[in-house]
Structure formats: structure tokens, C-alpha cells
Amino acid sequence: MARVLGTGHAVPRHVVTNADLTAFMETSDEWIQQRSGIRERRWSRQGFATQGEARNVDLALEALHMALSSAKIDSSALDAVVYATITPDEEFPGSGVLLQELLAPAKAVPVFEVRNHCAGFIYALAVARAYIDSGTYKHVAVIGCELQSTGLLLSSAGRGTAVLFGDGAGAFVLGASTFDQPGIIGIELCSDGAFADKLGVDAPGFARACALQASHFDGEQPLTAPRMEGQLVFKMASQKMPEVIRKVLQKCGLGLENLDVIVPHQANQRIIEMVGRDLGCPEKIISNIARYGNTTAASIPLALSEAVTQGKIQHGQLVCLVSFGAGFSWGAALIRW
Amino acid sequence: MSAEIGAADVFVSGISRADSACFKARQASSIPATSFAPAVLQQLLPELSPSEAAESASRNALAKSGFELGQVQFVISATQTPDFNNPGLVSRLLHRLGLNVGGLEIRQGACGAVAALEISARFVQTGQADVILVVAADMLSRYFGAEEQGAVLSDSAAIARSVMADGAAAFVVSRQAINSKQGVLRYIDSGISGYGQGFRDFHCHLPSASRFPQRITREDVQQGLHFPVLNPLALLQSLDQRVFADYRNKRLAFGCTPTQLVSHSIVNGIAERIAQLCDLKDACLDCFPDVGFIGSAGIPWAMSQISGATTLWAVASSGPQWGWAVLEPWGA
Numbered sequence: 111m112a113r114v115l116g117t118g119h120a121v122p123r124h125v126v127t128n129a130d131l132t133a134f135m136e137t138s139d140e141w142i143q144q145r146s147g148i149r150e151r152r153w154s155r156q157g158f159a160t161q162g163e164a165r166n167v168d169l170a171l172e173a174l175h176m177a178l179s180s181a182k183i184d185s186s187a188l189d190a191v192v193y194a195t196i197t198p199d200e201e202f203p204g205s206g207v208l209l210q211e212l213l214a215p216a217k218a219v220p221v222f223e224v225r226n227h228c229a230g231f232i233y234a235l236a237v238a239r240a241y242i243d244s245g246t247y248k249h250v251a252v253i254g255c256e257l258q259s260t261g262l263l264l265s266s267a268g269r270g271t272a273v274l275f276g277d278g279a280g281a282f283v284l285g286a287s288t289f290d291q292p293g294i295i296g297i298e299l300c301s302d303g304a305f306a307d308k309l310g311v312d313a314p315g316f317a318r319a320c321a322l323q324a325s326h327f328d329g330e331q332p333l334t335a336p337r338m339e340g341q342l343v344f345k346m347a348s349q350k351m352p353e354v355i356r357k358v359l360q361k362c363g364l365g366l367e368n369l370d371v372i373v374p375h376q377a378n379q380r381i382i383e384m385v386g387r388d389l390g391c392p393e394k395i396i397s398n399i400a401r402y403g404n405t406t407a408a409s410i411p412l413a414l415s416e417a418v419t420q421g422k423i424q425h426g427q428l429v430c431l432v433s434f435g436a437g438f439s440w441g442a443a444l445i446r447w
Numbered sequence: 448m449s450a451e452i453g454a455a456d457v458f459v460s461g462i463s464r465a466d467s468a469c470f471k472a473r474q475a476s477s478i479p480a481t482s483f484a485p486a487v488l489q490q491l492l493p494e495l496s497p498s499e500a501a502e503s504a505s506r507n508a509l510a511k512s513g514f515e516l517g518q519v520q521f522v523i524s525a526t527q528t529p530d531f532n533n534p535g536l537v538s539r540l541l542h543r544l545g546l547n548v549g550g551l552e553i554r555q556g557a558c559g560a561v562a563a564l565e566i567s568a569r570f571v572q573t574g575q576a577d578v579i580l581v582v583a584a585d586m587l588s589r590y591f592g593a594e595e596q597g598a599v600l601s602d603s604a605a606i607a608r609s610v611m612a613d614g615a616a617a618f619v620v621s622r623q624a625i626n627s628k629q630g631v632l633r634y635i636d637s638g639i640s641g642y643g644q645g646f647r648d649f650h651c652h653l654p655s656a657s658r659f660p661q662r663i664t665r666e667d668v669q670q671g672l673h674f675p676v677l678n679p680l681a682l683l684q685s686l687d688q689r690v691f692a693d694y695r696n697k698r699l700a701f702g703c704t705p706t707q708l709v710s711h712s713i714v715n716g717i718a719e720r721i722a723q724l725c726d727l728k729d730a731c732l733d734c735f736p737d738v739g740f741i742g743s744a745g746i747p748w749a750m751s752q753i754s755g756a757t758t759l760w761a762v763a764s765s766g767p768q769w770g771w772a773v774l775e776p777w778g779a
Contacts, residue, residue, distance in 0.1 A: 210643025303542030320592025
């Protein structure tokens with residue numbers, strides 16, 4: 111059985127407060143906090159970065175090194191990496207090859223690049239777990255990393271999404287557990303493509319000829335910026351996350367009463383509270399969205415790694431990771447810590 | 448109908464491509480100074496979106512494999528070119544197929560089909576799913592088009608344009624196979640690897656999340672900075688240094704002797720070099736000369752034309768990354 115040997119996280123150093131955003135758009139600290147619970151976020155974007163701009167892969171590598179250090183293994187012992195992101199440093203072949211380049215002095219390592227948006231980390235965890243459980247690899251790193259800030263529309267037209275997203279990374283190092291050790295005991299993965307148009311970024315898009323053209327930047331809302339039907343996303347996320355937690359618990363022969371900690375995707379504090387209320391255990395939920403915003407595929411490992419360093423997760427506890435995002439795709443993972 | 452088999456066995460069946468009637472041929476642009484691209488008839492899919500082509504390939508694969516749509520428990524798509532930037536191809540494909548199951552999307556360049564095969568095999572072996580639909584679809588020609596609206600096309604982008612084409616293929620990976628069906632293969636082994644130290648030989652930088660302050664602008668598009676670029680000489684050199692020897696070594700470790708190689712070239716000569724190293728010079732199938740470079744779809748596209756041999760899938764991709772898989776015929 112695969113187990114989590116170590117966790118790590120990284121964020122750009124520069125803090126962007128809600129007040130900072132008022133320079134670009136009609137908004138206020140009160141408006142943002144009321145709707146999302148977010149007070150600040152970290153951005154790598156120039157103009158906000160005081161220490162130089164970190165690339166997606168820089169954040170990923172920093173989080174990976176912290177995870178390797180906490181797992182007490184060297185990067186040369188890594189057999190594979192599963193890298194979840196929707197904001198790569200290269201349109202193709204992606205950020206995985208950059209990570210390979212940085213890891214290459216040690217050895218050639220396969221890097222699998224997963225594009226499942228906010229649910230990306232849970233999907234990536236399922237891939238890594240399968241490699242460990244099948245005996246293919248001994249050590250696999252799972253990274254969730256996003257650099258959203260450079261894709262945001264800093265104007266009142268982009269306010270609906272620009273205030274929500276942040277940059278960051280989180281990583282796990284997985285290894286095999288022995289029979290009596292804890293580990294990942296269940297993962298449930300779901301999708302419903304009927305809602306593919308409700309949250310996402312249109313361009314570059316290959317539905318028809320010419321994936322990217324100058325006209326895509328016309329109007330107040332360029333096709334390269336994120337768009338979202340917020341109310342629908344809120345409703346579906348609040349519904350599907352408790353549902354999939356119950357499903358994975360049931361599959362593993364466990365109940366809500368067995369759960370010690372829930373680490374939900376950090377999309378919106380109001381959604382997180384709804385999930386807690388639905389499950390009847392708001393006190394078990396980890397939230398750090400106030401300080402980092404929505405970091406997409408990075409939000410779960412970032413929140414979990416922080417909680418581990420703060421001593422909020424103890425050996426033997428039953429931890430549930432749960433996510434929901436564009437697609438819609440969602441999932442939950444149950445881990446005996 | 449299904450043959451009971453051991454838990455460790457994994458089968459691949461129904462390898463199919465999108466309906467060929469949808470394709471239109473385009474003569475590739477000539478590159479007088481080099482011979483890295485043949486005078487191929489690039490295959491283009493002007494009428495279909497990637498998810499529509501993927502749907503066509505998926506339905507063909509299911510029909511050929513004998514599995515019903517309702518038996519599919521998971522879908523994996525490998526693509527560089529989703530209908531929209533995000534969510535990816537898999538969401539729209541699931542909707543087109545009317546499936547509400549988990550859907551994973553990976554970006555692995557030309558290694559996409561091999562990586563998706565390997566991940567599905569691991570999912571089947573570990574009980575995550577028993578029947579997985581794997582789709583590889585790339586509409587690489589659509590990176591281009593802005594040059595016709597005045598965007599600057601550099602020499603290296605023109606080379607990329609001359610080889611990049613469109614394709615989609617699909618297959619089913621399962622714990623059990625329907626033994627009355629032709630063309631069922633048993634998965635033996637596979638591997639993916641890479642150093643990443645030569646990715647600039649064939650890549651597309653923009654849009655880039657780490658392009659500050661904005662990942663892509665109108666001016667970037669007008670200057671053609673969003674086009675893929677390909678440097679064939681450097682790519683071949685990089686593959687020579689990193690990839691080709693690995694294929695030879697891997698072949699020695701297969702534990703069986705493939706009699707057929709299926710590969711996919713980015714530029715002329717890659718498949719031939721791999722075939723030479725694997726002693727399969729006379730049994731190498733590569734669809735590049737016929738359809739152009741179709742990324743992740745290249746291997747299953749070619750595979751859809753053959754059956755009955757112990758087959759080595761071997762492919763090198765941008766990065767460089769490389770992947771291989773061995774499959775042997777099973778059943779009828």
C-alpha cells in the first residue's frame with residue numbers, strides 16, 4: 111500500500127492584499143472577504159514580486175525538496191514524478207520537462223503531467239498510488255503547482271476571478287508501506303463533462319483552426335483569461351464534495367465518525383464551511399484560503415503540508431482530501447496518516 | 448463472454464482511429480534547405496474538434512473491442528491540444544459519450560499514448576478500474592493559422608508547421624478481454640523516461656505561466672511568438688545522445704522478442720534509427736510519412752492497421768522524453 115513519506119510546500123514571497131487589488135479594479139477588502147474569505151494571496155507576477163519572479167517549476171521544485179527532506183530521502187531515490195498543473199511554464203511540452211532538466215543531474219526520471227484543474231492533485235495522487243501499489247516504483251513524488259497570477263485579468267471585468275486565485279505549490283513523496291503501516295486506503299475519482307463550459311479558460315483552444323489569434327484579445331474579457339459561473343460552481347462544489355467523501359468512506363467500510371481531518375480544495379471559505387456543515391463536522395476541516403486564495407491543483411497539498419508542520423495532523427489519524435473543479439471533475443482520497 | 452484471467456493480466460483491445468472520411472489531406476510545405484520532412488500529405492481534420500475526433504475514435508474502439516459504453520469505468524485522454532485551454536479534452540469527450548465516470552487528462556507529447564497505456568495498466572492492476580478507455584488525440588496543425596492573418600512565421604516555426612498534423616485514436620485497456628474478438632493484445636511491460644535537457648529543440652513557449660507580467664498578449668501573437676518551433680538537427684542530436692541507446696538497453700530487458708516495431712517520428716529518420724537499434728529494421732511501422740506528425744495519436748493510429756505480432760511501441764518526444772511498451776497477441 112502506498113503511504114505518504116513526506117510533504118512540502120512553497121509560495122512566492124510577495125503578499126498581495128485585497129487592498130492592493132483596489133488599484134486595478136473596483137473592489138474592496140470587505141467585498142472580497144465577504145464572498146470568499148480571502149484576505150491575501152501570494153503572486154509571482156512582476157510588479158508584485160520583490161524577490162524575483164518564481165516560475166511554476168521553481169515553486170514545484172522548492173515544494174518537492176521540502177517533501178523529500180521531510181521524507182528523509184534524496185532526490186536520486188525518486189523513481190517518478192506526477193505533476194499536476196494547468197499553468198505550465200511551456201505551452202508544450204509543459205513544465206514536466208523543466209523539472210526533469212532540474213532533476214537530471216541525478217538520473218532520468220519520468221514526469222507525468224496531469225491536467226485536471228482543481229482536482230488535479232487527487233487525480234495525480236491516484237496515478238502515483240497505482241505505481242507504488244503495483245510495485246513499479248519505490249518512491250514517487252506528487253506535485254500540485256500553479257502560477258495563476260500571470261493569466262489573471264487585472265481590471266473590473268476580471269474581478270470575478272482575479273481576486274480569487276493565488277500562486278503556490280505542494281508536494282507529497284510516496285513510498286510503499288508494510289502490511290501494518292498506514293497509507294492511502296481509497297481514492298474516488300469523478301467527472302461530469304456536461305458542465306465543461308461553466309469554468310475554465312478558452313484560448314488557446316483547438317476546437318477549430320488557429321488556436322490563438324489576435325482577435326482573442328478583443329473586448330473587455332480576452333479569451334485567455336479565466337471565466338466562471340460562480341453561483342453554479344458554488345452550488346455543485348458544496349454538493350459534490352460531501353457526496354464523494356461519503357462515497358470513499360463507504361467503499362473503505364468506514365463512516366464519518368472515523369474521520370479525523372478533512373483537507374478540502376481551498377476554492378472559497380463559504381464552500382468550505384458548507385462542506386463542514388453538510389458533514390456535521392466543521393471542526394475537522396483545515397482551511398488556509400484566507401492567506402493563499404485558490405491555488406488550484408496546489409491548494410490541497412499546500413494546506414495539508416502546512417497543517418503537518420503545524421502539528422495539526424497526527425500519526426494514525428484518518429485524513430480525507432477532497433476536491434472539486436473545472437470539468438467538472440472531483441474526487442476524494444482517504445489516508446491513514 | 449469474457450475470459451476469466453489472472454489479476455495481473457492486462458489486455459489492450461479495439462485499437463482504432465477516428466473515421467478516416469473526416470480527414471482531408473494537405474501537401475506539406477516544402478523545406479528546400481533540409482530533408483527533415485518528407486513531402487507528406489498531412490492529415491487535417493478541418494470539420495472536427497479534438498473531442499469530436501476523440502469521440503469517433505472511442506466509439507470505433509468500443510465497437511471493435513466488444514465492450515459496451517456502460518462498461519467503461521474510467522477514461523484517460525492524452526493530448527496537447529484540447530478543444531479549449533481548460534477544462535481539457537476529457538471533460539468534453541465524457542459529455543459527448545454520455546459517460547459520468549472519472550476522467551484523467553495527461554500531457555506527454557508524442558509519448559502520450561504510451562504513458563496513458565501504462566497508467567491504465569497500473570490502474571487495472573491495482574483495482575482502481577477494470578475497463579478503461581484510452582484516447583490519444585492531437586490537432587497539432589491548429590497551432591498555426593495566425594500567420595495567414597499577418598503573424599510572423601519564423602524559419603523554425605515554418606519547419607514545425609511543415610510536419611505537424613491532426614489525428615485521433617483510441618483503445619480499451621481492461622482486466623478481462625473478450626476472447627472472441629480479433630486483435631486483442633496482452634500488455635507485457637512499458638516504461639517512460641526523460642532528461643528534459645533538450646526540450647528547446649522542439650517546443651512552444653507561449654502562453655507561459657512564467658512569462659511576466661502576462662503569459663500571452665496580442666502583440667506576442669502578432670509577432671508569432673506563440674508558434675511551436677522545431678530545430679531538427681539539434682533534436683536529432685539530442686535524441687542520439689539521450690534516447691536511442693536507452694531503447695537498445697530496454698530491448699535487452701524485455702524478456703521477449705518483439706517482431707514488430709511501431710514508432711512515430713517528429714522528423715524523418717527517428718523511427719528508422721530506433722528500428723535499427725532494436726534490430727527491427729524490416730518490421731517498422733511509422734505513420735509519419737503518410738500523415739505527418741500527429742503527436743500522441745501516432746502510435747495507436749499506426750497500430751490500428753496491424754495485429755498478430757509481438758509489438759514494441761517505441762517513441763521519442765519533445766523533452767526529450769521517450770516511452771516504450773511491449774504487447775503480445777492473445778486469444779483469437
